[in-house]
Amino acid sequence: MYPEYIGEDQTNYVYRTLDFWTSGFFPGSLYLLFERRVRYPKYFCIGRGSEDPALPHYMQLRHLCHWWSVNLHQNAARSGTHDLGFMIAPWAIKAWELEGDHRAYNSLVIAAQSLVNRFDSRVQSLRSWDVCATKRYAFNDPSKDFLVIIDNMLNLNLLFWVAQKTGDRLMYDIAVAHARTTQRHHIRTDHSTFHVVNYDMHTGLPKSKFTHQGYADNSCWARGQAWGILGFMETFEWTGDWSFLSTARDLADYFVAHLPEDGVPCWDFDAPAEPECPRDTSAGMVAGCGMLLIYKALKDVDKDAAAFYLKSTMRIVSGTLSKFLTPPVHFTLTPSNTPLPCNLEESSNQVINQPASLAVTGADEVPEAILHGATINNHEFAMRRWADHGLVYADYYFMLLGNMLLEMGLIDVTPHAAH
Numbered sequence: 001m002y003p004e005y006i007g008e009d010q011t012n013y014v015y016r017t018l019d020f021w022t023s024g025f026f027p028g029s030l031y032l033l034f035e036r037r038v039r040y041p042k043y044f045c046i047g048r049g050s051e052d053p054a055l056p057h058y059m060q061l062r063h064l065c066h067w068w069s070v071n072l073h074q075n076a077a078r079s080g081t082h083d084l085g086f087m088i089a090p091w092a093i094k095a096w097e098l099e100g101d102h103r104a105y106n107s108l109v110i111a112a113q114s115l116v117n118r119f120d121s122r123v124q125s126l127r128s129w130d131v132c133a134t135k136r137y138a139f140n141d142p143s144k145d146f147l148v149i150i151d152n153m154l155n156l157n158l159l160f161w162v163a164q165k166t167g168d169r170l171m172y173d174i175a176v177a178h179a180r181t182t183q184r185h186h187i188r189t190d191h192s193t194f195h196v197v198n199y200d201m202h203t204g205l206p207k208s209k210f211t212h213q214g215y216a217d218n219s220c221w222a223r224g225q226a227w228g229i230l231g232f233m234e235t236f237e238w239t240g241d242w243s244f245l246s247t248a249r250d251l252a253d254y255f256v257a258h259l260p261e262d263g264v265p266c267w268d269f270d271a272p273a274e275p276e277c278p279r280d281t282s283a284g285m286v287a288g289c290g291m292l293l294i295y296k297a298l299k300d301v302d303k304d305a306a307a308f309y310l311k312s313t314m315r316i317v318s319g320t321l322s323k324f325l326t327p328p329v330h331f332t333l334t335p336s337n338t339p340l341p342c343n344l345e346e347s348s349n350q351v352i353n354q355p356a357s358l359a360v361t362g363a364d365e366v367p368e369a370i371l372h373g374a375t376i377n378n379h380e381f382a383m384r385r386w387a388d389h390g391l392v393y394a395d396y397y398f399m400l401l402g403n404m405l406l407e408m409g410l411i412d413v414t415p416h417a418a419h
Contacts (some may be wrong), residue, residue, distance in 0.1 A: 002026055002068075006367050006390035013368045013392070018071055021083035025396040027068035028090025031098070032399040034061045038098055040406045051336060057222075062099075070093065073103060076111035080119055082109040082128045085155030090396060093161060103163075112171060115155060119174045120146060122204035125181040126174070128152045128196075132212065135381040139198070146199040150186050150224045151214070153179065153231020160238035172238075179235045183247055184259040185209075186228070191250040192220035192269070193228050213377040218268035222283035224254050226265075229290030237293065245297055249305075252294060255287050256312045263319030267375035267387060278387035281405050284393035288313040289397055292404050310410070317401065324373035326390065329366050348411035370395040 002023040015381050016022060037058055045055055062283035069091045070109025076088055088111040095104035118127045129147040132139045139145045156175040163172035185206050186194050195211040232248035235241070258269040265287070266273075267280040291309040298306035369390025378387045405411050 003368070005374070005386065005392065006369050006372065009060045009368050010372075010389075013367070013390075017077065019075060021081065021086050022392055023072060023075065024087040024090045025392045027065060027072065028094070029392075029396045029399050030061065030065045031091050031094035032070055032396070032403050034065050034401055035094055035098060036406070037061055040403075043406055043411060053380065063096070065091065065095070069104075073107045076107040077114055079114055079117060081128060082115065082126055082155055084115045084150050085158040086393075087111070089158045089161070108158065109162050109166065112159050112168075115159060116174055118169055119178070120201075122201065123148075123181065123199045124177045124204065126152055126155070126178050134212065134379070134383055137210075146188075146201050146203065148197050148199065150182065150193050150195060150228045150231075153182055153227055153235070153385070157233060157234045157238075160234070164238075172212075175235070176239060176241075179232065179244060182228075182234070183243070187247065187251070193225050193226045193251065193255040195221050207414070211379065211384065213379055215268035215271040219268050220254070220258070221268050222255075222265040222280050223267075225251055225263075225269070226283045226286035226290065229255060229287050233290045233293035233297070236297065245294070247413065248290060248294060252287065252291050252309060252312070262323060263315040264323060264373065265316075267378050271378075278375045278378055279319050279324070279373045281371045282374040282397065283393050283402055284316040284320055285394055285397035286370075288316050288401050289404060292401065292408065296408060313401070320371060320373075320398075324371050325406070326367045326370060326372055327365075371398055 002018060002020070003013035003026045004016045004020065004022050005014055006012065007014040012330065033056075037056070048230070061316055062152045072087065072091070076084065078084065078087075081087075090108055092101075092108045092111075094103040095101035096108070104349065115126065119125070122125060123146050125146070125148050127142070127146055128149045128151070129139070130142045139147060156179060159171050159175040163175065164167065185197050186209075188194070194209040194217075195214050197206050198208045198210075199205065200207045210217040211219065211221055211224075214224065218405045228251045229248050234243045236244035236248065255265070259265055263284075264279045264281060267278045267283070271277055291313045295306045295310040298309070369392070371394045372388070372390045374387070374389055374391035374394040375387040376391065377385055379385065
């Protein structure tokens with residue numbers, strides 16, 4: 001079972017089985033913490049030394065990463081989902097990059113091969129959903145309908161990564177083809193995006209365009225727009241094709257232009273602008289990651305444009321932190337003298353002993369998520385409607401954004417600024 005969102009008690013995570021599409025985000029978040037501990041130790045906990053005994057030990061974080069990801073390798077062979085990039089890549093790529101974890105590498109290759117099998121040469125796209133039903137419609141026959149959602153752009157990174165490692169040109173070409181088809185059919189003339197496109201299986205052309213999680217079929221669902229920004233920028237990074245950068249910029253400009261004054265996006269940019277209109281911090285964090293990649297691409301060729309996207313990212317982050325950061329839980333640890341195991345991958349029975357003394361302040365009242373104010377699905381006919389809550393992938397992209405800032409050298413923390 002893996003965390004998905006904060007439930008009605010506003011405190012505790014609701015868990016989903018490991019085959020649900022969000023299962024990779026919590027272990028992915030742990031690997032982002034592990035990456036900070038390994039690559040950026042002086043920034044791991046600002047204002048405290050990296051060897052502070054009250055901070056998690058390197059081996060503790062490593063053990064947690066393994067503990068939470070070990071059961072997810074089996075997802076790589078799943079053929080009935082397009083979400084393998086979400087389910088595998090957030091933790092497995094880091095496991096390979098940070099530790100040379102061969103099992104993680106193998107799972108990435110298997111997952112990419114599973115995903116490639118969902119490509120249709122007539123549509124020139126990867127199928128997203130085999131079937132889909134709400135209170136408004138039902139698509140139950142994959143032989144008649146080919147459903148593609150803009151979210152699928154985020155699964156291309158898995159294909160590009162594996163294609164580069166293995167030299168699989170077909171896998172690379174399939175990822176590019178999907179991006180071009182999305183570029184052609186998911187984006188309106190005003191640079192807003194459709195959530196879902198249903199293609200005709202015979203002609204390969206769209207036969208309907210609509211929303212599954214947004215306000216209306218002709219509205220712009222904020223997280224869908226954000227998936228597009230980040231997905232097209234990841235595609236640009238792998239291909240160097242400037243048309244993908246241009247598309248990402250168009251989507252980002254629309255996103256920024258439709259932000260409310262505080263910089264935190266509403267769940268849908270066309271939803272009624274009422275005081276109680278739900279926000280979506282997950283959309284803001286995903287878009288922020290995409291705009292950081294735009295900044296990275298432009299900083300040496302167009303400094304003014306690059307500065308705009310960096311400033312826009314930090315505006316979203318600032319608004320999110322000021323309004324939707326959950327209160328901290330305070331841990332006080334006294335380390336144990338018991339030595340840590342030295343070879344965690346050799347035996348699943350080895351455990352890290354708890355510190356001799358562990359005091360936790362505020363845990364009963366504080367949500368388990370880092371951010372709140374996210375929205376899974378607020379469509380009026382959704383089977384599962386839930387808004388204004390903590391969400392595991394809002395936290396994941398929040399932490400990813402932080403690591404990206406560190407990687408780009410955009411964090412300047414000096415002792416006098418540690419506050």
